[in-house]
Amino acid sequence: MNFYLNAASMIGYLKNGMEFDSWEEAWKFRVDYGGKMGFGVRKDYSNKNRKDEVVTSEKFVCNKDGFWEIDKRDHLYKAPRVETRTGCRVAMKIVFDRKKCKYHVSDFNGEHYHDLHAPICVHLLRCQRSITKSQAEEVDLAYDAELTQKKSFAFFSVKSRGREHVGFLLLDQKKLPSDQRGRGLQFGKVGSLLMSFKDQASQDPSFFYAFQLDNEEQITNIFWADGRMRMDYELFGDIVTFYPTFATNKDHRPLEVFIGFNHYREQVIFRASLLYDET
Known part of the structure; x- marks a missing residue:
């Protein structure tokens, strides 16, 4: 109940006349x-100038705005459409x-x-979910x-200190298109993995990786560690726990991680390694 009261008190932050540098x-x-506030948002319409393609106006509405059309499918259909819209009129229109x-x-x-x-539950809303370029890597x-x-x-959930902080769902990850997933045919399994490391290093200057021959x-x-892992180790690396069986890949090679805890007793990952030779 307190959440709704606090949300209602925040309405004053958004009002007519508020300015933004871009849409x-x-x-x-x-x-x-x-x-x-606790609601989802979607775009209702957008108008552009035909000459310079500048967005002249746009309207953002609550995700429960309007109503779905009547479901004309058979009423015995096993997966009927869930009614998610209630005709909510909350909206914000911007003009250039x-x-x-x-x-x-x-x-x-x-x-x-x-x-x-x-x-x-807010992190489950569609508008709150997105996969960044570094996450895609x-x-x-x-x-x-x-x-x-x-x-x-x-692995991402532990690294982000909870599923609610990942920024996307497992379903979003499965739908993510990739231009790099055919690299294994060209470079082989290990070569493809090293190509991914190079791409990750180009996005994160603090990214580190090494391998044994x-x-x-x-x-x-x-072995590898990104910038956040290395920073967490500097801050919370007094006690390190070795987790040798965090996960295994399709060839049953173990993914091992070094884990610690921050000041809030949340798990943080310091380093990860993929072992092709367990000896």
Whole structure:
């Protein structure tokens, strides 16, 4: 109940006349605002100038705005469409001011006709979920290491200190398209993995990786840590726990991680390794 009261008191932060430097900034503010309030956001329409393709106006609405069309499928259908829209009229319209080169809120309605989501559920809303470029590189890295989607998502969850902080769901990860997943045919399993490491290092200057070679100069074990892992180790590396069976890939090679705890007793990962030779 306190959440709804706090959310209602936040309405004053958003009002007519509020200015933004770009429509992307306005959209991000609206999404963040909706997350704090407890509702989802979607775009209703967008108008552009035909000459310069500048967005002249755009309207953002609550995800429960309007109603779905009547489901014309057989009433005995096993998976009927779930009614998720209630006709909510909450909306924010922005208009481009060419003199100021800014967007301003021209029409805002903040009164909902439905219950708001609790804070622990907000991260499940579609508008709150997105996979960043660096996260996409990590997904490709896990794919090249031949980890299953479920195991790689579990790794991301521990690394992000909870599923609610990952920024996307397992379903989103499965739908993520990749141009790199055919590299295994060209470079081989290990070569494809090293290509992923190079891509990750280009996105994160603090990313570190190393590998061991056997007598025949074949890669046996691979180790890596990104910038966040290394920073966490500097802050919380007094006590380190070795987790030798965190996950295994399709070839039953173990993914081993070094784990510690932060000041909030949340698990943090300091380093990960994929062992091709367990000896």
